[in-house]
Amino acid sequence: MHAPSFSTRPRVLAAFAVPALALALAACGSQAADPATTPSSSGEPVAGGELTFAIGNDPISLNPSGTGSGNDTWYVTRQLVDSLLWQDPADGTLHPWLATGWTANADATSFTFTLRDDVTFSDGTPLTAQSVKSTFDDAIAAGALSQAAPLLAGYDQSVAVDEHTVEVRFSRPNAAFPQAASSVTLGILGEATFAVPFADRASGEAVVASGPFVLDHYAKDVETVLTAREDYAWGPDGRENTGAAHLEGVTFQVLPEAGVRTGSLTSEQVDVAGGIAPSDVPGVRDAGLGLVTRANPGIVFGLSFNGASTLGADPAVREAVSLAIDRDVVRDTALTEDFAVATSVLSHTTPGAVDLSEDITTDADAAVEVLEDAGWAREGDGLFAKDGAPLELEVVWISNFGPNQTSLELIQQQLKDVGIGVNLWSGTVPEFTERLKAGQFDAAWGNLSRADGDVLRTQYSSAATNYYRVDDPELEALLQEQLTVADPAARTEVVAQVQERLLATHAQVPVHELTTVVGTLTDVHGVELGADSRLDQLTSAWLDR
């Protein structure tokens, strides 16, 4: 075993301090955890202790609907805010959380939530229908600053029917709204939050929410320290612990280098490390450490073509690319067996995903044939060309996922073998977004996580951001239709048709699914990933020490 590190020392002190504190609180009539519980490995949670969690990126914004750095931001903000509904990671179904129940009208334009009456925000004020209304109104008023806007597509207004009933109305159908209401982005905030302008809330000091943790302090690029709320008692029923967190606090420490995160974990300097690189997974497993893995729901990693570029608009090129990519080799080379080869444009953990793996094949000869039939001619042993223009795809990507470059270099090699050239371009996130906006690419490599098929609309509808300029009226009709169907079963049927359509036209060429991999020390228990494969609230987590 590893020698005890410096960081374990304060925890030893904490272990003595906790019973004393708990006794004092028990004397005051509080429902603190039983101080007599002795540490054991039998699975009985132990109260107390501070958890150190290594993340790769600074959260940037602790405002739940602000623009942060993606998953790492949501790891932190999820601890601070609760949502109206909770999505069960097991099957993607929605369950009560801050809302005890909800109803939707037939055309999915109005949703009525009844709220719990025992919820208080961290400043002591109670959760009311007005809190929900203010949260949504505020997100809409913030416009482009807020990431909530795409989730509230068609938002008209919220009406506080009574103190604990709120009706959310849309001007057009938004059947995906209940799932969106379970996201961190639409987490419910207290009135005090809105006194501070939206743009000034990034430091998190102004954010008042009802989550099981509150912000202690945030040091940019260093750490975010949270402390547990002892009066928290409204966790969703699906969780093992619906009450206050076992932990006293959590420190999210920023460690940008994946190798350093893994090293910090194996040397016991952190308790949990997010974003373990696939190449480090076998080592972590061999060291006997815990691994929490879950395939991300949403759009899988793959190439999305630009419908407005000459090459991206050519169906033969898209089909040939799909046929030329050997997904198993990409998975085996760039990733590990924890990652699944894509079976659809949606990953298999997405509610409504269908297995279309029979339509995703690899056949280099067929790829060449498709191009030749479409009038492309191979110049010697080199690249295909048509009318003097070589078949060279400009593929843009960002390094938001470590193995991207390896995957793309391999795909570049596989495409070259059938005569398709690839130029790779990468830059910062803003530069990447700028190129997508300007349409300066033939194909873009990427994924998008969300536990709902509506993610396909936000990505490929010409009425949304429309980065990919997909010119396909049939697809567009289906994408809009899935929003109008309030019945989940009927909606799943439409989402299935969307996937089949995207695959048939090769507007997106799926390659591999993303799997979130979190490493933990052996004495850390109860760290769970939510339905969106991002860290769930750490109420069930405990330290066996």
Add this chain to the structure above:
Amino acid sequence: MTWTQTRPPGAPVAADATAAAADPSPADPRVPGLAASDPTASGAAVPGQSASDRTESTQTAATRARRALRALVVPLGAASLAPLRRPGLVLAVLWLVVLAVAAFAPAVLAPGDPLDGVPAEKLTGPSGAHWFGTDQLGRDLFTRVVHGTGLTLRGAVVAVALALVLGSLLGLVAGTAGRVVDDVLMRGVDVLLAIPSLLLSLSVVAALGFGTVNVAIAVGLASVASIARVMRSEVLRVRGSAYVEAAYSYGARPAGVLLRHVLPNASGPVVALAALELGGAVLAISALSFLGFGEPPPAPEWGALVAGGRDYLRTAWWLTTLPGLTIALSVLSANTLSRALDARFGAHR
């Protein structure tokens, strides 16, 4: 590694420049005679100036050729005469020769394709078949390092050439064109020196766009200032020498004196500094390509190779270590050569 301005061991920089300006000693105290005091342009060149135009031009050509030959022979001679006394220098020169071969004829050292890999042979350690092991795509790392030499080294040469030309020009003008021009140019150089060179390179690359040539230009611009400083101080020193006074007294034109007497005698330390800058440029270019500002993948630039191995630090040490050692050895070799050149030219001061 440090990112402060690199300076040659013996070259006068800030303090010397002002000292030289304040004390333009009229005669070189080390040399008693006037005409014989020019160490490179021998006595024959001075009488040549009073001869006809035709003779002057041939004389000049001959002198130039002799100087060039001497510049070449001097370091070579140091290596051939006393290889046992300076094994470090011999190794450094050998290493630079290997690099030159790798840069211009990579197939001689590594006949394989640096971009083609066998996924089944990924991440195998160094062995007889793969000297540097293979990377995450099963590509031979030795082949990639060899083929990356051209990209990195060409970039470094472009960077140093740019810095040498621009810096020398600035230094020469500042040292000769009078006080106002000198002040303006040198304050500009001060501003450049105040900005950390990596930061300056990053800003220039951000403005120019990615790619080896742009990275080279950025690195070159960042080292203009130090070369200009050294050149100016040398020009000030030489300008006050007795042989320059003598040349003027023979009636030579200012431009002629500048090109024939001042520039050759002032350039020694600058050449030594340029060799040092070459090592610095290799390091700076590798740093920028490590950060992703160089050629897009799969180009095997050295810095990009190190960056590509980062995710495999725990499982495949050779991916970062061997390209990193290559960079380190190249920089050390350039520094060793620079030291030798400085010692050689420093003897004239």
